[in-house]
Structure formats: structure tokens, C-alpha cells
Amino acid sequence: MIAFLGTGLLGGNFVRALIKKGNEVQVWNRTAAKATALEADGAKAFENAADAVKGAARIHITLKDDASVNEVLAQALPGLQPGAVIIDHTTTSIEGAVERTQHWQQQGFTYLHVPVFMGPANALEGTGFMLVSGNQEVIQQWESTLAGMTGKVLNFGPEEGKAAGMKLTGNAFLVTLTGGLADTLTLAKSMGVSLSEVATLFDNWNPGALLPARLQRMGGGKYDTPSWELNMARKDTQLFLDAAQQGGVNLTVIPAVAALMDQFIARGHGNNDWTVIGKDAVS
Known part of the structure; x- marks a missing residue:
């Protein structure tokens, strides 16, 4: 089970691509209509983030900024299953990415910041670039999954926040x-x-x-x-x-x-x- 929080142009096409590959995807968006529209493609939409992430082993996020990521993850927390992996594609500050990595690790979850150079068409086609840095063991575990969503994953090493920079x-x-x-x-x-x-x-x-x-x-x-x-x-x-x-x-x-x-x-x-x-x- 995959959850996707933030289903605008980019997130919506990520969801469609995941469904085409046979994944079951639960979705939430602040503007509910953007999430419910994806039910026609096979997604299951929820009215709140906590319900959307229930049962999901991994959660993808495509939101606006640090503040929105922090807010939505706080809303989702009651529904997160133990050990869930949070993969955040939002363009954020370096400081925000580092702080969230540490915070969610302390909470018992894996947070991986994976910003992208991809437009909506790339998300649907699985082309473009994803950037990642930080814990190399975690990255090695998830790199092939990320590569399936994009044309190329660029790993910038062990420094947390480097991908954001x-x-x-x-x-x-x-x-x-x-x-x-x-x-x-x-x-x-x-x-x-x-x-x-x-x-x-x-x-x-x-x-x-x-x-x-x-x-x-x-x-x-x-x-x-x-x-x-x-x-x-x-x-x-x-x-x-x-x-x-x-x-x-x-x-x-x-x-x-x-x-x-x-x-x-x-x-x-x-x-x-x-x-x-x-x-x-x-x-």
C-alpha cells in the first residue's frame, strides 16, 4: 500500500503512474477535489491525511514548502503505521530537510528528502531526475524504487540536506x-x-x-x-x-x-x- 499526500499536477501524475504499475494508492489533498478526481484512475481518496496513510508502508509527499510539509505530516501522524517510510519530493530549505530527517527518525520513522527535476509529464512517463542524499543504507534500500518513478536518481552522498541544496x-x-x-x-x-x-x-x-x-x-x-x-x-x-x-x-x-x-x-x-x-x- 502506498499513500500520496499532495495530488496537484505533479503528485497527481505520480499517482496515475503508480496505479498503472499495479500499485494500490491512497490519496489526500488539501483541495479535496484534486484527490477525488484520481478515483477515476483507481486511487482511493480520503478526507484527512491520517486516514490516507493508514496501512501504507510508504508515504510520498508533494507539497508547497517546509511549513506545509510539517503541517500535513503532523496531521498524518496518528495514522502512520510503525516503521513507515516518508519520501518527500517537496522543494524545501536545507535546514527543514535536515530537521525533519532527525525528527522523524526519533519518532521511529524513516524520512527521505527526494526533490525532483520533473514536470507533470515526466511524473506520468517516469522520466526526469530525482535528487537524494543522506543515510546511504536507506538510499540503497529505496534507490531502485525511486528509479522506477523517474529516469535517473542522482545520489549526492551522505550529507543530510545536500539534495535540498x-x-x-x-x-x-x-x-x-x-x-x-x-x-x-x-x-x-x-x-x-x-x-x-x-x-x-x-x-x-x-x-x-x-x-x-x-x-x-x-x-x-x-x-x-x-x-x-x-x-x-x-x-x-x-x-x-x-x-x-x-x-x-x-x-x-x-x-x-x-x-x-x-x-x-x-x-x-x-x-x-x-x-x-x-x-x-x-x-
């Missing part, structure tokens, strides 16, 4: 990327460059392919053989800012990058490779 790191990149794209599209529009023309550019030139080499260069600590000098990158950045001003639009991410560039130029790094602006983050 890796998830936040990845999400920070996604947020930064999307913010940068918003600036890019805003600037393009102000210059009369259409979305389809931007798409044509990126269909032919994939800057994402530069990421591994860029990360290696930023982490290498050697910036004195530039492929693009910081002074020149800053000059181009000013062209972005000037074009945006002329187009009457506001940019959000690029002004912050320009300010960071100015700081490093003032520190004497103008002739270094422009990736030097990441120096303080990696040194």
Missing part, C-alpha cells in the same frame, strides 16, 4: 535563465526583433551548449587569457541598456549584471575574461 541550486539557474530571457525578449521587442526571429537565432545557435565549458572556466580560477574581455562585455551591456532606454522599456536582470561588472572593473579586472565576475562565488 542541489535542488535550490538548479532552481536558481532556472529562475535566472527565465529572468534573463524576459530581459532578452523585452530588449528584442524594443528593437523591432520578433519572437520568431529570436527563435530562429536560438534554433541555429544554442548557447546552452556553452554551459559546461563556461562553468569549467569560471571554476578554474584563471581569467588572464580572455576570450571576451570584461571591458568589452561591459561595453556591449551598455548597448543593451541604451537600446532599452531608447525603446522605453525597463530591464530587470541586465542592470544588476552591469553593476556587478562595474565592481570587478573597479577592482582591476577589466582586461580579464568576463567570467571573472563569478570569481567570488567559486574561490
